[in-house]
Amino acid sequence: MTTTFSLGEITIHRIVEQESPFLPVLDFLPGLTPERLEENRAWLEPRALEPGTGRLILCFQSYILRTPDHTVLVDSCIGNDKNRATRPNWHMKRDDTFMRGLAAHGLSAADIDVVMCTHLHADHVGWNTRLEEGRWVPTFPNARYLFSDTELAHWTAQHEKEAVPAIADSVLPIVAAKRAEVVQSDHAVGDYVRLLPTPGHTPGHFSVLVGRTAEEAVITGDLIHSPLQARYPELSMRFDFDRDLAARTRRAFLERFCDTGTLCCTAHFPSPSAGRIAPWGEGFRCDPVAA
Numbered sequence: 001m002t003t004t005f006s007l008g009e010i011t012i013h014r015i016v017e018q019e020s021p022f023l024p025v026l027d028f029l030p031g032l033t034p035e036r037l038e039e040n041r042a043w044l045e046p047r048a049l050e051p052g053t054g055r056l057i058l059c060f061q062s063y064i065l066r067t068p069d070h071t072v073l074v075d076s077c078i079g080n081d082k083n084r085a086t087r088p089n090w091h092m093k094r095d096d097t098f099m100r101g102l103a104a105h106g107l108s109a110a111d112i113d114v115v116m117c118t119h120l121h122a123d124h125v126g127w128n129t130r131l132e133e134g135r136w137v138p139t140f141p142n143a144r145y146l147f148s149d150t151e152l153a154h155w156t157a158q159h160e161k162e163a164v165p166a167i168a169d170s171v172l173p174i175v176a177a178k179r180a181e182v183v184q185s186d187h188a189v190g191d192y193v194r195l196l197p198t199p200g201h202t203p204g205h206f207s208v209l210v211g212r213t214a215e216e217a218v219i220t221g222d223l224i225h226s227p228l229q230a231r232y233p234e235l236s237m238r239f240d241f242d243r244d245l246a247a248r249t250r251r252a253f254l255e256r257f258c259d260t261g262t263l264c265c266t267a268h269f270p271s272p273s274a275g276r277i278a279p280w281g282e283g284f285r286c287d288p289v290a291a
Helices: 034-044 097-104 122-128 149-161 165-170 172-176 227-231 243-257
Strands: 002-007 010-024 055-066 071-074 114-116 129-132 135-138 144-148 180-183 193-197 206-210 217-219 263-265 274-280 283-288
Touching (some): 122 165, 135 172, 149 165, 165 172
Parallel strands (some): 114 144
Antiparallel strands (some): 055 071, 193 206
């Protein structure tokens, strides 16, 4: 599935690699009570919550920013041939969905100038590399790959203690190939793209601001996973590195972009995944925007 948003000089392409039910919402959001879930079930189903099972429906996707300066890939999704035994839908996957998505927008891997990983979880780094004659090589041969210094240091240390497959096959080969650019989370790419520190889900997580003179769009990364977390920003998900910090970051982010007109491009909301933030009681909602 591909979608395009046009914002003046900037075009944002969305490439969905998978969209399907994931974990039960009560497991995914440990602070959610059955009572609160029932209060919200009517508007969550069927787009964001699978009827009957209570599983969240999540997108796994990338965004491509085409500016007058660069073609930037934000998050490289799941990838092929990766050992992800705990995730059957990702494990040793071999399909052409992602590459067909690129081609649908008239792009090839060689056209990407910059790869930006909001953080280094497996579903955000997978297409960083591809398997070639038994070796992991950079998928995007002309790109520099931007990694947060805090994020890379954290995961490198974790990998030294106990092997982290995604770091081994999708991050360290980029470093070895000398294609990594280690940056601080206030880094800018040209005049149209800059990073916004949004820690909590991981230590060095960042979001991506898009626009030259205004914040025309923002790509969230994993500071938020479900529309339910917009309504209740203090609901952190089970895999957040620091749940309290993640909750504070999420509320501050939603307050910043509420009623601004900024297009909010989420990593995991169900299609169409992009919208504009508006108030809803003591929380917020993301009103979907069609391309």
